[in-house]
Amino acid sequence: MGDDLPLLGEAFAVELANSDHRSGHEERDFLAAPDGVAAWFAHAPAAADLVVPAPLAPEVAAAVRSIRDATRLLLTATAADSAAARADAAELLHQEARRAAGHLALDVGGAPAWRLHHEGDADDVFRAAVACRAILFLGGDDVRRVRSCARPTCPMLFVAQHKARRFCHDTCAHSVRQARYYRRHTSAT
């Protein structure tokens, strides 16, 4: 289980946005049910240190989907998207982030690192932690490097650490090359 999840090992916000394939040819939402949300968080490397409430209440799963939708909208926002829609998406993230009190803590055990820590009800802590991670990425430097996969039917986003990267995965690059090869060899006859 987990092998069929659309996980690329990207940053949390990008990986979360990639759980929505409703715009792809499969028209699938991997977070449609609480079971799906729990499975996604259990397998996504970027979510490894988040504590998922068990059992996961339907309203918490729905909140995670809303955070995902807002994150995806903000990641894919183009000139065509209205500023009002972006403001609404940001406000949803803020409301979720405010559900639990958070503070920054310093880890000094190994290599120095900071982490965001939330306190309170487990459901609220989870929702706030998911929203804060999305906000941290959306307001960071890497957000400018987010690209859509160049395969037309692929809904995946990725962080282009190298300018030349055009596909989310080798399988997409391969299928586009194959389609091009097929077109060339069928139109020649």
Ligand SMILES: [Zn+2]
């Ligand atoms: Zn792709």
